[in-house]
Amino acid sequence: MQRESSVSSPIPLRAGLSPSCVWLPNASHTLLLDFLTTRFNEIPRSIWQDRLVEGLVLNQQGVPFDLDSPYIANQHIYYYRHIENEPQIPFIEQVLYQDEHLLVADKPHFLPVIPSGKYVQETLLTRLKNKLGLDDLAPIHRIDRETAGIVLFSINPETRDAYQALFRNHSIHKTYEAIASNREDLMLPMTYQSRMVKGEPFFRMxxxxxxxxxxxxxxxxxxxxxxxxxxxxxxxxxQHQLRVHLAALGIPILFDPFYPALSDWKSDYSKPLQLLAKDIAFVDPVSQRSHQFTSEQRLLDWESIVQLMHRHHD
Structure with a gap:
């Protein structure tokens, strides 16, 4: 069975990144390079060659492999992701609070929380690790790349589960703000509920x-x-709960690139998804203090929205 993950390992961080881990199964490869090219067939062979030359693929003792390393099954290996010409995201995060256990960040629109796809360095987690030198930093929850606002991080692995339990036990109160179409016939306030599953393409619900x-x-x-x-x-x-629910009510969130239909707004910095993780409140499971944090990010003002909508229709 092939396994890949980001795990606790003796391999150190590199530029704020933990190494990814993959298991080498029983297989008939001659070279490690052959396995990597087959296992990750979406990544060109030349990329794996470059990673091997740069010492970015290592064994369990932290010793780099080289281009001619043979394939030896039944072991874990580690590799660092590296993306050429990674897009630069011109928006800056803020740290709103930090103690020995907890960090509260205020994320701008368009910045992913964790490395994925074409973003490795340009993520909230990697930026904070590099900036603050917190090797054990890990998100307690996530918000979408397109969404701005509050994200909680654990600093201390020993107390991490206590904070994660806040979400498992629904002991945390989150409020968002969104700008969307107005339906005068929609009786609000209301509670909307539905059954959500993975959709098509894979990133939609x-x-x-x-x-x-x-x-x-x-x-x-x-x-x-x-x-x-x-x-x-x-x-x-x-995942995508608020976006799916408002779209289902006929009031999709403004500039949503996924709902109700796919669009190209995801890469247009002038049209951020109008969804903001505004407030979060909870009782700290370690200190027993009552916390409430409010994002300093902002949604667009009405005048800007009118101008953007006129531009979109022209």
């Missing part, structure tokens, strides 16, 4: 019949022409 697993409280805060600002309180934490 969809609703199906069945017992609900996603639940959101929705309130309208203000109206301006065809749009309104909403306060959203997710009771559950399904």
């Amino acid at each position: 969809k609703e199906i019949e069945g017992e609900y697993n996603a639940k959101t409280d929705i309130e309208r805060l203000e109206v301006n022409g065809d749009f309104a600002k909403y306060r959203l309180s997710p009771i559950t934490g399904k």
Whole structure:
């Protein structure tokens, strides 16, 4: 069985990145390079050659392999991801709070929380590790790359599970703000619930019949022409929950590149998804202090929205 993960290992961080780990199964490869090219067939062979030459693929003792290293099954190996010409994200995160256990960050739109796809260095986790020298930093929860706002991180692995339990036990209160279409016939406030599962393509979610697993409280805060600002309180934490729920109600969040249909807004920095993880409140499981943190990020003002919508329709 082939396994790949980011695990606790004796291999040190490199530029804020933990190494990824992969298991070498019984197979008929001659060279390690052959296995890597086959196992990760979406990555060109030349990339793996470069990683081997640069010493970015290591054994369990931290010794780098080379281009001619033979394939030896039944062991873990480690490798560092490296992306040529990684896109630079011109928005800066803030640290709102930090103690020996907890870090609270305020994430801008477009910045991923963790390395994935074409982003490795340009992620909230890697930026914070590099900036603060916190090798054990790990997100306690995540928000979408397109969403701005509050993200909690664990600093101390020994107390990490206590903070993660806040989310498992629904002992944390989160509120979001969103700008979306206005439906005057929609009776608000309301609680919307549905059953959500993976959709197509793989990065989208969809609703199906069945017992609900996603639940959101929705309130309208203000109206301006065809749009309104909403306060959203997710009771559950399904991927893309708020985006799917508002789209299902016929009020998709402004500049959403995934719902109700795919668009090219994801790469347009002038049109950030109008969704903000605004507030988070909880009782600290270690200190027993009551915490409430509020994002300093902002959604677009009404005048900017009108200008962008006119530009979009021209």
